[in-house]
Amino acid sequence: MDIPSNLTEFLYWVKERTEKLWLVDDENCPKGFYGARWQGLSEEQIDDIERKYEVSFTSEHREFLKILHAIDKKEIVEYEDEGELITEECTFFYNWLENEEEIISQIKCFYKWVWDDIISVNYVWLKSWGVKPNSLERKKEIFDEWFSKLPQLLPVRNSACVVNNxxxxxxxxxxxxxxxxxxxxxxxxxxxxxxxxxxxxxxxxVYDEEDQMFYPEIIDEVQQIFNENYKYDETKDIPYLKEMILYWSSGWRGFGLSYHPENARVHPIVK
Incomplete structure (x- = not known):
C-alpha cells in the first residue's frame, strides 16, 4: 500500500483515498458519506480562526486544516431507543467556520469534566497535588493551579483533541x-x-479456523505504524497532563508502558 510517511503527502493520500471510496454508493460507503468531500482552509482563514478563538495551532494541526479540515456531509447514526429506530445527523470532524458553539463547548467542557471527577464520580486525586484537603475550596485552588499549566486541548472530532503545544x-x-x-x-x-x-x-x-469464518483485521503495514507510534520513548511527554493520563490503567498504553502484570486486576494507580 505504501502509506506516505511525510505528513503533507499523507494528508493528500487520505483525501484521495476517502473521496474515492465515498464516490461509490455501496456497502463500503458509510451511511451519509456518499459524494462527500473534504473542505480545506486557506492560510488566511486559519489566521482568522486563530484570532477569533484566541488559539495558535501547531504546525501539524495547521497542515491538517489546510488539506482536510472538515467533511461537507453529516454522519448518519442509527440506534434503537425503547424499540424505536432513531436516526441522527452528526458532525464528523469539527468545522471551524460553522461549528462555533460545539467547538467552544468542547474547549470549555474539559475543565468541568475533570473537576466533576474530582469532587464526585471517581474522586480523582493526583500524587503531585499532595494530601487531599477536606475543604472543597482548597481542592479547587489546587486543581485550578494545576489546570492553568495544562497545554490547551483543541477539538478535532467528538472527544478527540489536539494537544496544543x-x-x-x-x-x-x-x-x-x-x-x-x-x-x-x-x-x-x-x-x-x-x-x-x-x-x-x-x-x-482473515480466516478463523476455530469459528470457520472470515474476520476483518487491520493490514500489517498499518498495524506496524500503530506499533511503532506507541513504542516506549522517554521523549513522549505531555506536561502535567501525563500524570492524569497515567492515573488510569488505560493510560499506560498511550506511553508504550506496562504497569500491571499480565491478567492482573486493573486498578487506578492512585486510589
Missing amino acids: ENLKWNPVVSVSGSDVNILGWDFRTYLLYELREHLNIYTD
Whole structure:
C-alpha cells in the first residue's frame, strides 16, 4: 500500500483515498458519506480562526486544516431507543467556520469534566497535588493551579483533541472522557489512520479456523505504524497532563508502558 510517511503527502493520500471510496454508493460507503468531500482552509482563514478563538495551532494541526479540515456531509447514526429506530445527523470532524458553539463547548467542557471527577464520580486525586484537603475550596485552588499549566486541548472530532503545544517533540491527539484521557496517536498521521480506519479500506479478511469464518483485521503495514507510534520513548511527554493520563490503567498504553502484570486486576494507580 505504501502509506506516505511525510505528513503533507499523507494528508493528500487520505483525501484521495476517502473521496474515492465515498464516490461509490455501496456497502463500503458509510451511511451519509456518499459524494462527500473534504473542505480545506486557506492560510488566511486559519489566521482568522486563530484570532477569533484566541488559539495558535501547531504546525501539524495547521497542515491538517489546510488539506482536510472538515467533511461537507453529516454522519448518519442509527440506534434503537425503547424499540424505536432513531436516526441522527452528526458532525464528523469539527468545522471551524460553522461549528462555533460545539467547538467552544468542547474547549470549555474539559475543565468541568475533570473537576466533576474530582469532587464526585471517581474522586480523582493526583500524587503531585499532595494530601487531599477536606475543604472543597482548597481542592479547587489546587486543581485550578494545576489546570492553568495544562497545554490547551483543541477539538478535532467528538472527544478527540489536539494537544496544543508546539514545543513538544511529539504532536499527540488525545481522547477525553472525564478525567480518563487516552492517546489516540502521537502524531496526526497515526491518529487519522485510527479515526478513519473505516473509510480508508485498510482491512483484510482473515480466516478463523476455530469459528470457520472470515474476520476483518487491520493490514500489517498499518498495524506496524500503530506499533511503532506507541513504542516506549522517554521523549513522549505531555506536561502535567501525563500524570492524569497515567492515573488510569488505560493510560499506560498511550506511553508504550506496562504497569500491571499480565491478567492482573486493573486498578487506578492512585486510589
